[in-house]
Amino acid sequence: MRSRIGIILAAGKGTRLKSDLPKVLHPVLGKSILQRVVESLLPLDLERLILVVGHQADRVQAEVTQWQLPCPIEFVIQEPQLGTGHALMQVLPILPADTQTDVLITCGDMPLIQTERYQSLLETHLKTHATASLTTVSMKNPYGYGRIIQEDGKFLKIVEEKDASPEEKQIPWGNAGIYAVDWPVFSKYLSKLDQNNAQGEFYLTDMMGHLVKEGHAVSTVVWPSEDEILGINSRHQLAEATTILSRRTADRLMTDGVTLINPDSMALAPEIKVGADTVIYPGCYLEGQVEIGSHCEIGPQTVMRGHIQIGQTCKVVSSFLERFVQVGDRTYIGPFAHLRDNAIVGEQVRIGNFVEVKETRFGSRSNAAHLCYLGDAQIGDDVNMGAGSIIANYDPIRDLKHVTEIQDGVKIGCNSVLISPVVIKKKSSVAAGSVITEDVESGDLAIARGRQVAIPQWVNKTLSAMEQAKSSEDSSCTLPT
Secondary structure (H helix, E strand, O other), X not given: OOEEEEEEEEOOOOHHHOOOOOXXXXXXXXXXXXXXXXXXXXXXXXXXXXXXXXXXHHHHHHHHOOOOOOOOEXXXXXXXXXXXXXXXXXXXXXXXXXXXXXXXXXXXXXXXXXXXXXXXXXXXXXXXXXXXXXXXXXXXXXXXXXXXXXXXXXXXXXXXXXXXXXOHHHOOEXXXXXXXXXXXXXXXXXXXXXXXXXXXXXXXXXXXXXXHHOOOOEEEEEOOOHHHHOOOOOHHHHHHHHHHHHHHHHHHHHHOOOEEOOHHHOEEOOOOEEOOOOEEOOOOXXXXXEEEOOOOEEOOXXXXXXXXXXXXXXXXXXXXXXXXXXXXXXXXXXXXXXXXXXXXXXXXXXXXXXXXXXXXXXXXXXXXXXXXXXXXXXXXXXXXXXXXXXXXXXXOOOOEEOOEEEXXXXXXXXXXXXXXXXXXXXXXXXXXXXXXXXXXXXXXXXXXXXXXXXXXXXXXXXXXXXXXXXXXXXXXXXXXX
């Protein structure tokens, strides 16, 4: 088998998106359009991957170079952008016409094409020994797509929408714009392309007609769904792609034994993994490396974005989890909790209403049920954080974060503030309303608040004085009879 090389055409601006961001960098459920295209190609074991960039090329290259990919990516600049054929012309300096390889050509704005579709194209190309193989889909409304022109089932040419006659526009077979080609033969015909068309561009589609005229075989592969070849050129199409991708994930999860209450109300990225008998309620948004165990309840209205691990038999209700979060088995999160940035929560924990946990390890069987901020802390097992307790971890003058350690079995009273760095040692207690600035020894009770003072009969005396003042005021306004 000959080598395989992939070429991704990603030079377009995406004018209809009306955005400062390059078209291919717009996100679809947590990953850019281009990243999803690249990742669908990686299982094909391509020897090289060539990315043709143009609009904001530096920005696209900077983004791509951050990805850790097993296949090297080479960049080619297309400037100006004069069509898909012109894009391939720019590849010739690094992929000469005599390079003995098959080339898969795809578009950088089609994030919904699955790996098996590319595989079917390459297999057909290999079996038919064609110079070029292309993909086609029967479309309900093929407006905007080139039409596949055939005669007696034999491919003749592709006609672009703007150049098609009224009769040709009635043809339902649209060109998906994905090709597998025998590069040494195919590339030699690039010089035959011209700009004699409605858009004044070098059409890659014209190549197919040239090959047929010269007696070369061009095969077609029918793909089953037009959803997969959706190209992103507008915000509407971006939303449509997100919906399709999420629904695919929903179908997979339900097949695997996950209950989704109204899946159309959710956004579910393809990367997420969910155990059987877990229930996900409406309004949830899950993207990234999210792993949820079995027998959990998620939502309603819960967001998980980033590297999130949820154990078995957990509940996460109306809460926000982001970046890196780990939650142990049989733990209850929410409602309205916020876990972020290395929040590691143990088993059988309660993180309740309006509690934020950040850069903190929170031990098993510990509780923070109400109105707490836990930042930059090491919190042991069997700890109770009373309502309104705060870890004051930030020194705004020196712009420093400090760490607080709360050891096993500690009880922190309501509305207490722990000024970091402090250590609250095992089985000690902090009285409600305390401001703790020094370490607390094991078994001690720490009280750090002003002593309560009672002023005898202050309320009665005050009310009596107010009545006297009011009576004097009223009498001063009395008119003589």
